[in-house]
Amino acid sequence: MGKIGTNMLASKRILLIIGGGIAAYKTLDLIRRLRERGAAVTPVMTSAAEEFVTPLSVSALAGERVFRHLFDLTDEAEMGHIQLSRSADLVVVAPATADLMGKMAAGLANDLASTLLMATDTPVLLAPAMNVRMWEHPATRRNHDQLAADGIRFVGPNDGDMACGEFGPGRMAEPMEILAAIETALGDGPLSGRRILVTSGPTHEPIDPVRYIANRSSGAQGTAVARALAALGAEVVFITGPASVPPPQGVQVVPVESAREMDAAVDAALPVDAGVFAAAVADWRVASASDRKLKKSKDGLPVLEFAENPDILKRVSRLEAGRPRLVVGFAAETNDVVEHATAKRLRKGCDWIVANDVSPATGIMGGSENAVILISDEGAEEWPRMGKDQVAEKLALRIAEALGG
Numbered sequence: 001m002g003k004i005g006t007n008m009l010a011s012k013r014i015l016l017i018i019g020g021g022i023a024a025y026k027t028l029d030l031i032r033r034l035r036e037r038g039a040a041v042t043p044v045m046t047s048a049a050e051e052f053v054t055p056l057s058v059s060a061l062a063g064e065r066v067f068r069h070l071f072d073l074t075d076e077a078e079m080g081h082i083q084l085s086r087s088a089d090l091v092v093v094a095p096a097t098a099d100l101m102g103k104m105a106a107g108l109a110n111d112l113a114s115t116l117l118m119a120t121d122t123p124v125l126l127a128p129a130m131n132v133r134m135w136e137h138p139a140t141r142r143n144h145d146q147l148a149a150d151g152i153r154f155v156g157p158n159d160g161d162m163a164c165g166e167f168g169p170g171r172m173a174e175p176m177e178i179l180a181a182i183e184t185a186l187g188d189g190p191l192s193g194r195r196i197l198v199t200s201g202p203t204h205e206p207i208d209p210v211r212y213i214a215n216r217s218s219g220a221q222g223t224a225v226a227r228a229l230a231a232l233g234a235e236v237v238f239i240t241g242p243a244s245v246p247p248p249q250g251v252q253v254v255p256v257e258s259a260r261e262m263d264a265a266v267d268a269a270l271p272v273d274a275g276v277f278a279a280a281v282a283d284w285r286v287a288s289a290s291d292r293k294l295k296k297s298k299d300g301l302p303v304l305e306f307a308e309n310p311d312i313l314k315r316v317s318r319l320e321a322g323r324p325r326l327v328v329g330f331a332a333e334t335n336d337v338v339e340h341a342t343a344k345r346l347r348k349g350c351d352w353i354v355a356n357d358v359s360p361a362t363g364i365m366g367g368s369e370n371a372v373i374l375i376s377d378e379g380a381e382e383w384p385r386m387g388k389d390q391v392a393e394k395l396a397l398r399i400a401e402a403l404g405g
């Protein structure tokens with residue numbers, strides 16, 4: 001298993017195909033980071049990619065020549081396209097354009113990049129990047145599903161602000177995330193061999209068969225954490241209430257509705273190396289939920305009595321046998337965040353609390369950004385406001401360190 005900060009990529013060769021998207025500039029950083037870790041990078045650029053970054057920058061950073069043209073006799077004399085396609089431990093496409101995904105899904109091979117992708121017998125990892133409408137287009141959905149079924153791996157895209165001024169899924173994963181996905185694809189993620197449980201989303205507490213009490217949690221942060229942990233190679237059990245964002249790929253999804261169902265699913269998922277409890281679990285349920293729809297009545301309004309739900313975080317934190325080595329809770333507060341979250345950590349007995357201020361003015365609950373404070377036995381560490389994906393990535397790396405990544 002790899003360790004963060006060591007040369008797990010040393011002596012690996014990456015065939016890096018750069019597609020024609022704005023995010024190509026981030027690929028320059030990826031090349032630098034791969035090289036820093038001792039990987040060799042063979043760069044290939046599409047013609048469109050050359051509109052965004054220059055072959056000169058790419059070859060200078062890679063320390064190797066850039067392959068650009070299929071019908072370049074010099075290339076064929078030096079290294080034929082078939083040989084090139086098989087020369088690496090992993091083929092990475094970053095940014096993977098809608099166009100490249102479409103070609104791959106359809107089996108087209110009309111330039112060097114697409115021909116290499118058809119000819120290769122090495123694993124392929126795509127880091128898609130495109131406008132949100134392009135990503136959500138039914139054709140891209142189909143191509144994505146086809147490629148996933150063909151065994152192609154994906155990292156990202158993330159939600160976020162895009163160069164085109166729009167917002168949503170389509171932003172290329174950050175270089176560090178792609179790096180982690182490369183390590184995982186090479187079977188060497190810092191969390192490979194670790195089993196981690198993540199709870200996410202709201203719970204629905206029934207009043208009767210058609211009504212329920214819920215909260216505004218979208219599940220975005222828990223989903224991002226599960227994705228980031230999986231990207232580092234963890235086996236993730238993702239227990240989710242009815243969230244408004246889809247679950248990530250590559251995790252075991254356990255859908256639940258109520259707090260009590262979540263509690264039972266957590267129990268069934270143990271033992272795990274770490275548990276991340278990001279779900280917004282309802283504190284109370286309706287004590288005697290009706291099994292028939294409540295009707296209007298002349299006798300007055302219904303009165304709901306509440307009962308306390310199981311405290312999942314506390315229960316797991318205080319397990320005598322089989323407690324995960326690391327238990328991470330989340331605290332959504334609207335005032336005195338550090339004080340309340342510090343008290344919560346002690347009350348529950350968990351190792352870390354990821355605290356955030358969810359007062360409506362912050363736009364955090366249901367939004368795409370988060371400003372968190374990590375509370376541990378070392379005190380409170382404030383992280384700058386960043387995307388929920390970046391919070392997740394940073395937290396996943398911390399978890400990997402804590403588990404001895």
Ligand SMILES: Cc1cc2nc3c(=O)[nH]c(=O)nc-3n(C[C@H](O)[C@H](O)[C@H](O)COP(=O)(O)O)c2cc1C
Binds near residue numbers: 018023098099134
């Ligand atoms: C300014 C600009 C930005 C673009 N950004 C993207 C992008 O992020 N993702 C994408 O799929 N296509 C993007 N395109 C369109 C591609 O460049 C175009 O589909 C091209 O044919 C892709 O070629 P390739 O797949 O061979 O690299 C962009 C085009 C322009 C003019």
